[in-house]
Amino acid sequence: MTAADYARLVLLAAIWGGAFPFMRVAAPVFGPAWTAELRVLLGGLALLAWLRLSGFDPGLRRHARCYLLLGALGIALPFTLYSFAAMHAPASLLAILNATAPMFGLAWSASCGDERLSVRRLAGLVLGLGGVALVAAPSGPAQGPLFGWAVGAALGACCAYGAVGVLVKRFAGGATPRGMAAGNQLAAALVLLPLLPFVPLQAAPTPLAIANLLALALLASAVAFPLYFRLIADVGAMRALTVTYLIPLFGVLWGWLFLGEALPAAALGGGVLILAGTLMVTRS
Numbered sequence: 001m002t003a004a005d006y007a008r009l010v011l012l013a014a015i016w017g018g019a020f021p022f023m024r025v026a027a028p029v030f031g032p033a034w035t036a037e038l039r040v041l042l043g044g045l046a047l048l049a050w051l052r053l054s055g056f057d058p059g060l061r062r063h064a065r066c067y068l069l070l071g072a073l074g075i076a077l078p079f080t081l082y083s084f085a086a087m088h089a090p091a092s093l094l095a096i097l098n099a100t101a102p103m104f105g106l107a108w109s110a111s112c113g114d115e116r117l118s119v120r121r122l123a124g125l126v127l128g129l130g131g132v133a134l135v136a137a138p139s140g141p142a143q144g145p146l147f148g149w150a151v152g153a154a155l156g157a158c159c160a161y162g163a164v165g166v167l168v169k170r171f172a173g174g175a176t177p178r179g180m181a182a183g184n185q186l187a188a189a190l191v192l193l194p195l196l197p198f199v200p201l202q203a204a205p206t207p208l209a210i211a212n213l214l215a216l217a218l219l220a221s222a223v224a225f226p227l228y229f230r231l232i233a234d235v236g237a238m239r240a241l242t243v244t245y246l247i248p249l250f251g252v253l254w255g256w257l258f259l260g261e262a263l264p265a266a267a268l269g270g271g272v273l274i275l276a277g278t279l280m281v282t283r284s
Helices: 003-053 064-086 091-111 119-135 147-171 179-199 207-235 243-260 265-282
Strands: none
Touching: 003 064, 003 091, 003 179, 003 207, 003 243, 064 091, 064 119, 064 147, 064 179, 064 207, 091 119, 091 147, 091 243, 119 147, 179 207, 243 265
C-alpha cells in the first residue's frame, strides 16, 4: 500500500466513523424511517449523477431485481435500525458495535457453506460476544428505557450487513460494485417510501439537524462509496476491509469531540474485545 492508499483508508474510516454522530443528531428530529429514506435518496441520486458524469452505466433496469433485494435487506433495513438506535444510544457506542458486522458475515457464510469455521474464528466470535456483553452492560453509559432495544437494533443492522456478502454471491448477477452502490441506495429509497406517510417527523427540522442529515447522505454515502471502491481496486478487498478496525476509533473520537460523549471503561474494554474478535475472524 502506498501513502495515498493509507490516506484514503484513514479518510474513509473518518467519514464512516462520522456517520454515527450525524445520525445521533438527525435521527431524533427526523425519526428512523425519514432519516434512512433521505440518506439513501440523496446519497443515491448524488452518486448516480457522479456515475453518469463519468460515463458509467449502473444498469438500473438490467439489475433491478438484484438492487431491490440488496437495497431492501442490505441498506433500507440496517439504515433504519441504526437510525432508531441513534435515538437512544451514544454514537460512539454504536460505532463500536458496528465492528461486529464481519462476525455476522462469517456466521452467515458458514451457515450457507461458503466459509469454514476454524477454531481461531470460533474463538474470535466468542471474544466478540463477550465484548458486546460489556458494551451493553447495565453499568454502561446513561441509559434510557429503550437503550437495550437500541443495542439490539444496532446488532440487527450488523446482522443484515453480514448477510450482504452471501446475497451478492448468489444474486448479484453481474452487477458491478459501483452500480450496486447507486442502485442499491435508490432501491432502498423506493422500499422505504411507503412507510413515510405513517411515520411523521419527531420534531420540526432545525438547521443543525438538516446539516447533519446532508452530511450523512453526501459524505457517508455519495463520497464514501466511490472512495471505498477505489481502495478495493488499488489494494484489494481484504486490505480495504481493514477500515472496519478504524471506524470505531473515529466514531469514539467524533462522539467525544462534537457530542461530548464519554464511554465508561467497560464499554471501551468491550470495544477492544470486539476489535480483537473481528481481527481473528477476518484474518484466519
